[in-house]
Amino acid sequence: MLTLTDNASAIVTTLVSRQSEAPDAGLRIHSTEAQGPSGESRLAVLVTTDPEPQDQVVEISGTRLFLDETAAVALDDKILDAGVDDEGAVSFAVLPQVA
Structure with a gap:
């Protein structure tokens, strides 16, 4: 099952609360039509009120x-991690879970 680092949890919570006042809002992670360099699926995120x-x-x-x-x-x-750069841009990283 997907887990989140403490950073990712805090950043997602902050993003959602800043972009939506809906009590059940969340971050939607979805596939995009664009593929990565090896043909793998690419994922995108957006804040939404409902799944x-x-x-x-x-x-x-x-x-x-x-x-x-x-x-x-x-x-x-996987583990979802997140960070914010000096300009305020959020980036996400997907890491393997260690058994």
Whole structure:
């Protein structure tokens, strides 16, 4: 199951609270049509008030994530990390879980 670092949890919570006042809002992680250099799926994020009907809803320590089918499979055994650069841009990193 997907886990979040403390940084990712704090950043996602802050992003969602700044962009939506809806109590059940969350960060939606979904696949894009563009592919990576090796043909792999690329993922994108957006803050939304509700999940799409097919989304898997994951709640970790009050942080709500909505994962489309591709994202749910790709992130099932991963750790989501996040950071903010000096200019305020948020970036996410997907890390392997250590057994």
